[in-house]
Amino acid sequence: xxxxxxxxxxxxxxxxxxxxFVAVISAHYHPVLGLDLxxxxxxxxxxxxxxxxxxxxxxxxxxxxxxNALGVGEPSIGQQxxxxxxxxxxxxxxxxxxSFIGQTAILQFRPVLCTAPLxxxxxxxxxxxxxxxxxxxxxxxxDTASTLQYVPTTSPLTATSxxxxxxxxxxxxxxxxxxxxxxxxxxxxxxxxxxxYAAPESQTVTNKWAINFTLTAKASPVFNQIAKTYYHQLLAxxxxxxxxxxxEINSTNFNxxxxxxxxxxxxxxxxxxxxxxxxxxxxxxxQQTVQTISPTLGxxxxxxxxxxxxxxxxxxxxxxxxxxxxxxxxxxxxxxxxFAALWAIIALLGHTAQLTLNLxxxxxxxxxIGVIVDSYxxxxxxxxxxxxxxxxxxxxxxxxxxxxxxxxxxxxxxSFIGAALLYYFSIGDVRGFAFxxxxxxxxxxxxxxFFTRPLVLWIGNSISPKRYRWLGVPLVQVTQKPLGGTxxxxxxxxxxxxx
Amino acid sequence: MSDDTINHHAQTDDETPxxxxxxxxxxxxxxxxxIDVSEASWWRRLGAGATxxxxxxxxxxxxxxxxxxxxxxxxxxxxxxxxxGISFKGGVSWQVPSAxxxxxxxxxxxxxxxxxxxxxxxxxxxxxxxxEVQADLTKLSGAARTAKENQVASLLAAKAHIPSSAVAIxxxxxxxxxxxxxxxxxxxxxxxxxxxxxxxxxxxxxxxxAAIIAVVHDLLVTIGIYALSGFQVTPSTVIxxxxxxxxxxxxxxxxxxxxxxxxxxxxxxxxxxxSDAVDLSVNQTLARSLNTSLVAxxxxxxxxxxxxxxxxxxxxxxxxxxxxxxxTSGAYSSLFIASPLLARFKERxxxxxxxxxxxxxxxxxxxxxxxxxx
Numbered sequence: 001x002x003x004x005x006x007x008x009x010x011x012x013x014x015x016x017x018x019x020x021f022v023a024v025i026s027a028h029y030h031p032v033l034g035l036d037l038x039x040x041x042x043x044x045x046x047x048x049x050x051x052x053x054x055x056x057x058x059x060x061x062x063x064x065x066x067x068n069a070l071g072v073g074e075p076s077i078g079q080q081x082x083x084x085x086x087x088x089x090x091x092x093x094x095x096x097x098x099s100f101i102g103q104t105a106i107l108q109f110r111p112v113l114c115t116a117p118l119x120x121x122x123x124x125x126x127x128x129x130x131x132x133x134x135x136x137x138x139x140x141x142x143d144t145a146s147t148l149q150y151v152p153t154t155s156p157l158t159a160t161s162x163x164x165x166x167x168x169x170x171x172x173x174x175x176x177x178x179x180x181x182x183x184x185x186x187x188x189x190x191x192x193x194x195x196x197y198a199a200p201e202s203q204t205v206t207n208k209w210a211i212n213f214t215l216t217a218k219a220s221p222v223f224n225q226i227a228k229t230y231y232h233q234l235l236a237x238x239x240x241x242x243x244x245x246x247x248e249i250n251s252t253n254f255n256x257x258x259x260x261x262x263x264x265x266x267x268x269x270x271x272x273x274x275x276x277x278x279x280x281x282x283x284x285x286x287q288q289t290v291q292t293i294s295p296t297l298g299x300x301x302x303x304x305x306x307x308x309x310x311x312x313x314x315x316x317x318x319x320x321x322x323x324x325x326x327x328x329x330x331x332x333x334x335x336x337x338x339f340a341a342l343w344a345i346i347a348l349l350g351h352t353a354q355l356t357l358n359l360x361x362x363x364x365x366x367x368x369i370g371v372i373v374d375s376y377x378x379x380x381x382x383x384x385x386x387x388x389x390x391x392x393x394x395x396x397x398x399x400x401x402x403x404x405x406x407x408x409x410x411x412x413x414x415s416f417i418g419a420a421l422l423y424y425f426s427i428g429d430v431r432g433f434a435f436x437x438x439x440x441x442x443x444x445x446x447x448x449x450f451f452t453r454p455l456v457l458w459i460g461n462s463i464s465p466k467r468y469r470w471l472g473v474p475l476v477q478v479t480q481k482p483l484g485g486t487x488x489x490x491x492x493x494x495x496x497x498x499x
Numbered sequence: 500m501s502d503d504t505i506n507h508h509a510q511t512d513d514e515t516p517x518x519x520x521x522x523x524x525x526x527x528x529x530x531x532x533x534i535d536v537s538e539a540s541w542w543r544r545l546g547a548g549a550t551x552x553x554x555x556x557x558x559x560x561x562x563x564x565x566x567x568x569x570x571x572x573x574x575x576x577x578x579x580x581x582x583x584g585i586s587f588k589g590g591v592s593w594q595v596p597s598a599x600x601x602x603x604x605x606x607x608x609x610x611x612x613x614x615x616x617x618x619x620x621x622x623x624x625x626x627x628x629x630x631e632v633q634a635d636l637t638k639l640s641g642a643a644r645t646a647k648e649n650q651v652a653s654l655l656a657a658k659a660h661i662p663s664s665a666v667a668i669x670x671x672x673x674x675x676x677x678x679x680x681x682x683x684x685x686x687x688x689x690x691x692x693x694x695x696x697x698x699x700x701x702x703x704x705x706x707x708x709a710a711i712i713a714v715v716h717d718l719l720v721t722i723g724i725y726a727l728s729g730f731q732v733t734p735s736t737v738i739x740x741x742x743x744x745x746x747x748x749x750x751x752x753x754x755x756x757x758x759x760x761x762x763x764x765x766x767x768x769x770x771x772x773x774s775d776a777v778d779l780s781v782n783q784t785l786a787r788s789l790n791t792s793l794v795a796x797x798x799x800x801x802x803x804x805x806x807x808x809x810x811x812x813x814x815x816x817x818x819x820x821x822x823x824x825x826x827t828s829g830a831y832s833s834l835f836i837a838s839p840l841l842a843r844f845k846e847r848x849x850x851x852x853x854x855x856x857x858x859x860x861x862x863x864x865x866x867x868x869x870x871x872x873x
Contacts, residue, residue, distance in 0.1 A: 044675070046672075046674075081678075083678075092664075093664065094664075095645075095649060095668075286672065287670065287672060288671070288672045288674070288675045288678075289586075289669070289670060289671045289672060289675050290668070290669065290670040291667075291668075291669045291670075292667060292668045292669070293667045294596075294664055294665040294666070294667055296596060296665055297594060297596055297629070297665070297667050300596070304805065305802075307805050308798075308801045308802040308804075308805040309798065309801075309802070311801045311805055312797055312798025312799070312800075312801035312802065313798065315797045315798075315801060316794050316797050316798060319793065319794065319797065320794070323790065360735065360738060360818075363735075363738075363802065363818045364742075366798045366799070366801075366802055367742055367746075367795075367798070367799065367822070369794075369798045370746070370791070370794055370795030370796075370797075370798060370799075371746075371749070371795075373791075373794045374749070374791045374794065374795070377787050377790045377791050377794065378753060378787060378791075381548075381784070381786055381787040381790075384546075385548060385783065388547060388548075403760070406756065407752070407753055407756040407757075410701055410752050410753075410756055411749045411752045411753055411756075412749075413697065413701075414694060414697065414698075414745065414748045414749055414752055415745050415746075415748075415749050417690075417693045417694060417697055418690055418693075418694070418741070418742075418744065418745035418748070419745065421686055421689045421690045421693055422686050422690070422741055424686075424689070425682055425685045425686035425689055426682045426683065426686050426741075430682070430683070430686075430734065430737065430738045430741070433738045433742075437742065437745075
């Protein structure tokens with residue numbers, strides 16, 4: 001029986017949409033909101049000069065490190081042409097964070113006062129005073145040794161300006177802290193380095209690498225002074241508030257040149273050399289746009305968008321029910337399943353592919369309500385046309401759909417081509433908008449085929465002819481009596497031959 | 500419909516004409532009523548696709564109307580130009596959520612901070628009221644600019660009794676707008692080429708030409724209205740305009756699809772000339788066109804009214820305005836520009852001239868059929 005298959009198709013598509021919706025909800029996947037909806041900061045940087053792709057990649061990875069050091073939830077760092085786009089949703093102090101990210105040189109040489117144990121959370125029973133939680137090295141007179149492990153690592157935002165700080169050293173590229181140091185005030189900055197290169201420690205030992213550097217003429221005497229003061233102590237090379245290396249000073253006179261040796265491989269030595277050489281970023285970055293939005297304003301926009309969308313949706317549903325009656329309910333069901341599926345896809349992509357839903361995207365979805373409902377209107381008007389031409393309801397549904405579906409595909413394709421080109425060529429918000437419009441266009445076609453068609457076919461076959469007026473505005477065939485020459489309105493030719 | 504019961508559905512012809520709409524429920528058949536034109540309400544005729552508006556035959560009036568609107572818009576465009584937002588010319592904007600801060604207070608504060616030529620507007624109302632201050636600070640260098648941004652933000656925040664982090668700051672560099680415009684123009688060109696190709700393959704190039712002219716019409720009308728009204732042009736406006744193009748085409752395609760079908764069934768069989776077929780098609784799809792436009796405009800009006808004026812979200816307002824203007828123009832152009840243009844293009848073809856001549860000859864012989872174009 002075909003009826004069985006129709007019901008099956010309706011049920012399956014509804015169940016799939018709702019199951020997907022329930023699945024993402026129960027997996028706690030929520031659409032990732034853009035920062036215009038949850039507050040935060042966004043900045044677009046452009047390199048001050050033309051740079052190679054490799055340099056740009058390097059810059060991006062340095063920015064990534066900095067952003068990761070900030071500990072922002074779900075940041076996104078991307079490349080758009082030659083621009084670098086950094087989004088920091090939900091960040092507390094956007095101004096400070098942005099100046100931290102965009103800075104070109106925060107390389108510091110700082111004395112290591114002592115090494116600190118890795119951070120452990122202080123037990124609840126222990127009531128530490130603020131004094132005990134400041135980074136101080138243990139002296140015989142105090143018992144700070146026992147509390148130093150409870151002193152949190154200094155945030156990179158404040159580390160660069162603090163006179164003493166507890167700074168972490170990470171192992172390689174991972175986020176694991178391998179050591180912590182209590183460091184003193186900055187003695188020299190990255191400007192002191194004139195040139196630097198990585199090379200094997202000696203010609204005989206090629207598996208151990210060292211970093212050779214030359215100081216500027218001005219910095220050379222300062223460096224010697226430092227070497228005298230901190231002789232046989234550790235000197236921390238600090239980048240963006242993290243210790244890159246803490247070599248021991250083994251001489252008091254460097255003559256403007258030095259070598260850092262240690263447990264370096266070729267890769268780690270080259271990395272450190274690059275950091276020393278460029279200060280921090282290989283190229284100066286110019287801010288193209290900066291946007292900071294407070295969480296309250298973001299929430300207000302989200303609320304405005306949601307209320308507007310829901311109100312629009314309800315009005316559209318009321319109108320379709322008023323105009324198409326029972327078929328209007330089909331529209332409501334179709335919209336419900338389509339939006340359940342859309343929500344699931346947005347939440348899933350937000351979780352797996354960093355898709356963010358911003359205000360432009362919300363608008364795209366609101367606009368797509370019109371596109372989706374239009375498909376129903378095309379179908380229903382077609383159906384009525386067919387019925388008016390004298391076909392039975394079930395025949396009308398069948399031919400009406402196959403004709404309408406062609407139109408829907410043609411029109412949706414235009415919409416989709418537009419959205420795809422818009423997505424491909426545009427930048428910024430436009431992309432988000434185009435993506436959501438394109439996505440809903442695809443869902444529209446799917447829903448027309450798997451949901452609307454079988455449901456209307458089923459209704460068309462089940463409904464008793466007595467109930468036909470449930471299908472909306474009564475079907476009227478308007479004809480014209482031959483009135484001589486005065487008639488402006490001709491009989492519908494199509495209608496006349498339909499029988 | 501090969502299987503089971505095809506039966507008991509009385510044909511239209513068997514129906515005695517009934518006037519009361521309730522009667523149809525009693526009838527065993529489909530319930531198609533036959534009503535004479537003189538007795539059918541406009542609503543009825545519209546629903547039945549039986550209106551007979553002379554879209555093609557009156558098209559020169561519509562063309563003149565559109566021409567006048569476009570000329571007025573272009574005059575305003577050359578005269579005062581468009582009011583570009585900071586996203587295009589570069590600058591800084593501060594958004595201060597506050598129900599109490601007045602425009603005058605904000606102006607004084609900003610002037611005291613040494614920022615000249617700032618514009619202040621209010622958005623939304625009551626608890627959702629936001630004050631937006633815009634100024635051009637692009638001449639300042641990076642650090643000085645950031646300092647000034649923060650200074651103004653904290654001054655405004657202090658006056659509005661909110662923490663300074665609640666002030667949203669947006670800075671746009673002077674070259675960014677150019678990039679957006681470049682991208683938009685590229686997208687636009689690609690869009691046109693893509694659509695022309697698609698319609699030419701799916702339908703024919705004359706339909707593509709008529710559809711594209713209608714879309715250009717919408718573009719010009721929207722730009723003109725922006726120039727005339729002085730609404731601010733933002734990236735959201737650009738997005739909205741690009742959407743409109745898609746939507747307007749979508750509308751046009753639905754009508755063209757019907758024209759193609761009617762031409763195949765009526766014109767090619769010599770029953771009707773091309774212009775009449777276009778008029779018939781547009782009238783047949785009129786209910787759909789109006790319903791569609793309504794359904795498209797409802798959510799956008801809701802965005803505009805609720806989102807922008809009541810709740811005060813700038814981006815939504817910028818979207819909404821352009822969309823409402825463009826959708827209206829798009830709905831109009833599908834009916835009054837694209838379809839008549841197509842008829843004019845096609846009537847030039849030898850084949851359709853012949854069909855027209857043949858029908859006219861026949862009409863003279865078989866008079867009262869009423870085939871003469873009104």
